[in-house]
Amino acid sequence: MCDTDHGYVRGWGVTEETVGSKKLSMAHGVIPPGAGATPHYHPFETAIYIITGTCRVLLGVENNRFVDIKAGDFLYIPTGVVHCPVNCGQEVMEYIVARSSPQEICLYPDQKYSSS
Template sequence: MSEHPKPTCKVIRGRGTYVGKQALTYVSGIAAETTGSQGICMHLLNIPPKERAKAHLHENHETAIYVISGQAIMWYGERLEEHESINSGDFIYIPAGVPHLPYNPSETETCTAV
């Protein structure tokens, strides 16, 4: 018998939340801890008005994000010297190893992204 179970499809009910390393609250989704995934991770993130994540990078994987609602500004680059305005309906690609920091400039609206 194999040491590893055969991969199969899984449905993850997004019920649990946790505070991530970037000091924002995430709704748990697809991750090594929930599915055993090795190359993909997907969570729901709500950035409250006037809040931001801590600057960070993902050394070993690229990141893809879709903004469901709201707006954000993403600072990125070696010294966070570049930035992009991000709006509802936008897709974001972040290469592995690129430092980035999302910020919600709104006074009233939460930015929600997957």
């Protein structure tokens, strides 16, 4: 597992680097209470399954839509949608994330993705 710049601990189990995946990645992670991310997006689809805890997620900066998720919930984030998860609960949020890319690519709203 590795610490990231937004309070997560994430262990990538399936990636291009770990198993030679060509179109998929999966990881296990935790977000401590009070921790969260800076608004960002990915140039691929993301699906998250919440194992424990709760989280509030900003989905899209145009409409500032917030979604509250909890243990047992799935969350789908389409390609290019800016999002920002924050653990507003009192316990660690544990999750599994799957993405339609073998690599971790995280961009911020003022950045554009170029595959070249």
